[in-house]
Each structure stands twice: as structure tokens, then as C-alpha cells.
Amino acid sequence: MRVVVQRSLKANVTVNDEVTGAINHGYVLLVAVTHEDTKEDAYYVADKIAKLRLFEDEHGKLNLSIQEVEGQILSISQFTLYGDSRKGRRPNFKAAAKPVQAKELYDLFNERLQSEHDLQVETGIFGEMMNVSLLNHGPITLIVESK
Incomplete structure (x- = not known):
């Protein structure tokens, strides 16, 4: 699994001009799955993201997790993160x-983010x-991978 984590002050996703998910502060996650991924990969990445310390404490240091700041998650499926553009000009998505x-x-x-880490997770609509x-916010952007 590959997830782009972006710290955000607010975010939303729309499908056909209708908001399907919105958050105030927290993470926007762009989530991609490759054909080799398993349930363990999904759990590993979810657990890692829930425990990342990407929010400032009272000293301005990145010491607080999304749980500690009561942040929310907007999770978007994003198969194009496994696009390969090394050959030609049009990427292939064989790894997705x-x-x-x-x-x-x-x-x-x-x-997993909701049940094990008690996080509010909003989403778009898969495949749309x-x-x-x-x-x-920051901006702070990371890539988290399972393998």
C-alpha cells in the first residue's frame, strides 16, 4: 500500500457536485493498493498513520498525533499512485x-482507522x-508505504 499523507486545515471531496466527505483539521489521505497487498498491509499502514506525530506541541515541535489533536481524516482512493511513467508519455497502472x-x-x-484508533474518517466514493x-497546513506531506 502507498498512502500520501497531507496535513490539512480543512478539506472536502465532491462527486457529481455533491459533497461526500469533509473534515475540519487533520489528514487528507490519498490511498493506493497494489496487487501484492494483504490485510496485514492495510492494518500496518493504518496503524502507522494513526501514530504519526505531525502536529506541533506547545514548543512548536512535531510531537502530537492526529488522535491527540482530535483531528479527522479524509480518505481518497487513488490508484494512480501506482502509475509508472518511466516509458512513453502515458503512464501504465499494472502495479495497481x-x-x-x-x-x-x-x-x-x-x-481500521475508525475501529482501532477511534478516528473520524470521511471518504469519497471508490472508483468514481x-x-x-x-x-x-504547513505544508506537511509524507508518503507511507507498507513494503
């Missing part, structure tokens, strides 16, 4: 998981064309 497997692991990932709007 097929939709059925990807949706299953994406859902497990989001459920989505418009994501966010106000980056």
Missing part, C-alpha cells in the same frame, strides 16, 4: 490492484471521478 481487491483493502484500511479541495 484490480478494483475488487483494492476496494476490499481500502475499506479495511478505513475501518472525484474533486478534492484542501487547505494544506
Whole structure:
């Protein structure tokens, strides 16, 4: 799994001009699944993200987790993170998981964040064309991978 983590002051996602998910402060996650990923990968990445310390403490140091600042998560499925553009001008997506497997692991990932880490998780709609709007905070952006 590959997840781009962006710290955000506020964000939302729309599908067909309808807001399907919105947060005030926390993380916007762009989540990609490859065909080799398993349930353990989804759990590992969810646990890692929940415990990342990307928020400032009273001394301005990145010492606080999303749980400690009562942040929220906007999780967006993003198979294009496994796009390979090394050859030609149009990327191939051979490394991305097929939709059925990807949706299953994406859902497990989001459920893990909610059930094990008590985080509010908002989402777009898997497989749909989505418009994501966010106000980056910092900006702080990381890539978290399972392998």
C-alpha cells in the first residue's frame, strides 16, 4: 500500500457536485493498493498513520498525533499512485490492484482507522471521478508505504 499523507486545515471531496466527505483539521489521505497487498498491509499502514506525530506541541515541535489533536481524516482512493511513467508519455497502472481487491483493502484500511484508533474518517466514493479541495497546513506531506 502507498498512502500520501497531507496535513490539512480543512478539506472536502465532491462527486457529481455533491459533497461526500469533509473534515475540519487533520489528514487528507490519498490511498493506493497494489496487487501484492494483504490485510496485514492495510492494518500496518493504518496503524502507522494513526501514530504519526505531525502536529506541533506547545514548543512548536512535531510531537502530537492526529488522535491527540482530535483531528479527522479524509480518505481518497487513488490508484494512480501506482502509475509508472518511466516509458512513453502515458503512464501504465499494472502495479495497481484490480478494483475488487483494492476496494476490499481500502475499506479495511478505513475501518481500521475508525475501529482501532477511534478516528473520524470521511471518504469519497471508490472508483468514481472525484474533486478534492484542501487547505494544506504547513505544508506537511509524507508518503507511507507498507513494503
